[in-house]
Amino acid sequence: MDTPHTEEHEPIPDDESGTTYIGPMRVRRSETDTARTTDRRLLEWVDPRDDQRRAERTMRDSWRVLRIQSEFVAGFDAMSNVAEAVTVFGSARIRPDSREYDLAVRLGRVLGSAGYAVITGGGPGAMEAANRGAYETRSRSIGLNIELPFEQHLNPWVDVGMNFRYFFVRKTMFVKYAQAFVCLPGGFGTLDELFEALTLVQTKKVVRFPIVLLGRAHWAGLLDWMRETLLSAGVISEADLDLLHVVDEPEEAVEIIAAAAATRGRADAGADIGQEQP
Numbered sequence: 170m171d172t173p174h175t176e177e178h179e180p181i182p183d184d185e186s187g188t189t190y191i192g193p194m195r196v197r198r199s200e201t202d203t204a205r206t207t208d209r210r211l212l213e214w215v216d217p218r219d220d221q222r223r224a225e226r227t228m229r230d231s232w233r234v235l236r237i238q239s240e241f242v243a244g245f246d247a248m249s250n251v252a253e254a255v256t257v258f259g260s261a262r263i264r265p266d267s268r269e270y271d272l273a274v275r276l277g278r279v280l281g282s283a284g285y286a287v288i289t290g291g292g293p294g295a296m297e298a299a300n301r302g303a304y305e306t307r308s309r310s311i312g313l314n315i316e317l318p319f320e321q322h323l324n325p326w327v328d329v330g331m332n333f334r335y336f337f338v339r340k341t342m343f344v345k346y347a348q349a350f351v352c353l354p355g356g357f358g359t360l361d362e363l364f365e366a367l368t369l370v371q372t373k374k375v376v377r378f379p380i381v382l383l384g385r386a387h388w389a390g391l392l393d394w395m396r397e398t399l400l401s402a403g404v405i406s407e408a409d410l411d412l413l414h415v416v417d418e419p420e421e422a423v424e425i426i427a428a429a430a431a432t433r434g435r436a437d438a439g440a441d442i443g444q445e446q447p
């Protein structure tokens with residue numbers, strides 16, 4: 170029989186005891202439960218010919234909206250005091266004895282020393298390293314973790330941390346509270362975050378928001394492909410390519426970010442706020 174959880178009370182793993190909470194109830198955790206993350210339940214396919222399942226889904230989705238709303242509220246509250254900040258993306262898999270890890274620590278330090286808070290995904294690898302560098306400078310070190318199908322911990326260098334259930338809520342926080350993105354070498358997750366940022370800037374959903382790719386060797390092939398395939402096919406423009414800054418040193422990244430910040434006038438910020446609907 171399935172573990173008796175409802176959508177209103179999703180399981181919260183309790184790492185210490187090896188049990189899971191379903192609302193107020195404490196149950197033994199099974200792999201099947203933890204694999205069914207909140208995002209997975211949200212996106213789960215329901216057979217359109219199954220009227221009963223479709224009706225259940227409609228009811229569950231109505232409740233789900235309230236949970237999504239509460240996650241936004243918690244995120245806005247937690248982040249409301251963040252001042253100047255840069256979001257750093259990068260591989261979850263790089264090891265502490267690698268050059269890439271060292272690069273990410275140096276980036277965190279340089280950003281921290283320049284007065285920026287550092288926001289990462291709060292996980293291991295490049296995220297941990299960037300948080301570590303920021304933490305060492307006593308700048309604010311923020312980790313926005315995500316529920317995954319396997320055990321997930323905030324890295325120890327985070328001093329403000331949150332654990333999100335919904336990918337898209339977390340992504341909003343990455344953008345909303347930062348004034349630039351730096352992408353360290355990474356895989357699919359990093360590419361997803363990079364391209365989301367790029368699309369937001371390209372479509373002017375965010376303005377004066379530099380995107381810096383750190384580590385030329387890692388990014389060169391992708392940039393060549395963008396130029397040779399995407400630009401040649403006319404599906405992007407030369408100006409789109411200019412949205413990306415490619416550098417090798419953390420100091421160069423910070424120079425680019427500071428220069429963009431300097432062009433950001435008060436008029437800019439004021440122009441948007443006040444005329445908008447929430």
Ligand SMILES: C/C(=C\CNc1ncnc2c1ncn2[C@@H]1O[C@H](COP(=O)(O)O)[C@@H](O)[C@H]1O)CO
Nearest residue numbers: 258259260261262290292315355356357358359
């Ligand atoms: C795979 C491993 C851990 C996964 N833990 C993660 N925790 C938090 N954020 C993550 C994690 N994995 C990916 N991300 C996000 O994607 C980017 C990195 O993805 P990539 O595919 O590794 O490039 C990163 O910026 C995070 O926001 C280790 O066992």
